[in-house]
Amino acid sequence: MSRAQRIGEVVWEVPASARADMRVPARVFADEALFEAIERDGSLAQLENVATLPGVVDAALAMPDAHQGYGFPVGGVAAMELPDGVVSPGGVGYDINCGVRLLALPLSAAELAGRKEPLVHELARAIPAGPGKEARTRASADLDAVLRDGPRVWAEADDLERTESQGRLPGADPAAVSERAKARGAGQLGTMGSGNHFVELQRVARIDDAEAARAYGLAEDQLTVLIHSGSRGLGHQVCSDYVKRMENAMRRYRIELPDRQLACAPASSPEGEAYLAAMAAAANFAWANRQAIADAVRLAVARVLGESVARATRQVYDVAHNVAKVERYGGRDLLVHRKGATRAFPAGSADVPEPYRQVGQPVFIPGSMGTASWVLAGEPGSLERAFGSTCHGAGRTLSRTGARKRIEGGELRRELEARGITVRSPSTSGLAEEAPFAYKDVDRVVEVVQRAGLARPVARLEPLGVVKG
């Protein structure tokens, strides 16, 4: 029998009294089917563990795309009261500032005509999964400068304005990033990585909110490119380094936890401050990485569609999925951990770029490979109920092993291509692991965040071609 109670149309809660070590309730935004999946795969138990963290306020939250992770569930949000609430590197995740960036081309799918295959081919050539043997990346970019300032080391002002936090978290300190982390990140700017990372060519299939779509510069049948990547080896190593450091420090702070991966320390402690400085540097690196990938996209567009099309390819926005940020709610400074969740500030928020301030912050929800993605806009309910957050994707429902058992990569590639979706991937098994049936129905996830008042649909994007890492 579930310990969770349904407390709203799409809100479920395990009360803090359910476990002696829970400090706040564990609250889930989901409909019945999504909640059942979240409970079944262990995410709810992981969320209960998050609710035990010192300094956590209101409730530990799970978005409708939540699924089993490590420590935090993927799709988890938790806010800690500053200065003494904890910061948990595992609550941000190894891929610090994994996120998505949407570019809009000044061209419709109809105008692309027979140039789709060459464009997807060029995208695959221009954006490698890893550094490879040839130095195709911005290896010359000064790494410490990137860690301090993110993409503003070289990016245009228009792109920076349309990036969460303008692509730079304050307090970033390259000295807090280990040499091993720097060695992993060196040469990886402009590389996608593997797993669920991708670059997708899409068309706007439907507009749901004409005013917001106009503000975002999106029109029906317009071509878009969605980039999903993060901080690569540099961020992964930062998290590894600080999980270990905090594990060693916890006894000193008398912190006991139900899961080693939740290792944490007070945000105001030397360990907490050092992690936040390193995390900010890794987040800046991730924004620079997506900037370098966006540059490569524009280069590919120039080669296939011409310089003028590339020059007019605009950045709609760039949002982080894995990050901890200081934000103010109810008169308190809180450290909001988003692990597989997106900031979704509503219209009127000072942190939303001026061109979008009347309609709310853009949020991008990638579906699984071969299915639709969504552009949403932040709604006031996100501030009232979810520390300014919403979901980040469809959310897995089947393990990678399970996906490989059900379909072979080559067969999946043929299925997608039969539906008119061009696929480029160096790994056939990697392709199978990301099969659409391994994910929840993204339309259903979006419906829940709309019903919960966290974000509203603006446009639905359909894939034309996908480049996988």
Added chain:
Amino acid sequence: MYRWGEHVGELELELEAPTEPAVFRDAFAAFCELVADGQASDAEQRTIELQAAERASLLAAWLEELVYLADAERFVPERLVDLQLDGDRLRAAVRGRPGEPRPLVKAVTRHRLAFERADDGWRARVVLDV
């Protein structure tokens, strides 16, 4: 022996072996499966020395070192030529070559990390972030 358990988001590696060093060898074999790039050569050797207070952390450190070599040095491991456990220390020699390891494994988590005695040997579990 090793096998991949059912974990929705990540990769859960389950290991069973008659001795403690054999658990570490099986973990090496599992990692090689994940990063193999289709080439076969073991022209170079890396020596790895690690220390951790308990076995589960040492197993995590072992895999973390292989992740680091693959990511920072593009080192594709092929063959384990030596592995010694001495108290809380591990010393190993790995042969392989610089190549294009599949950039799948991001990190080695502490979630559900375990290393324990089983009926006829040792059993371990580690969740890899992918």
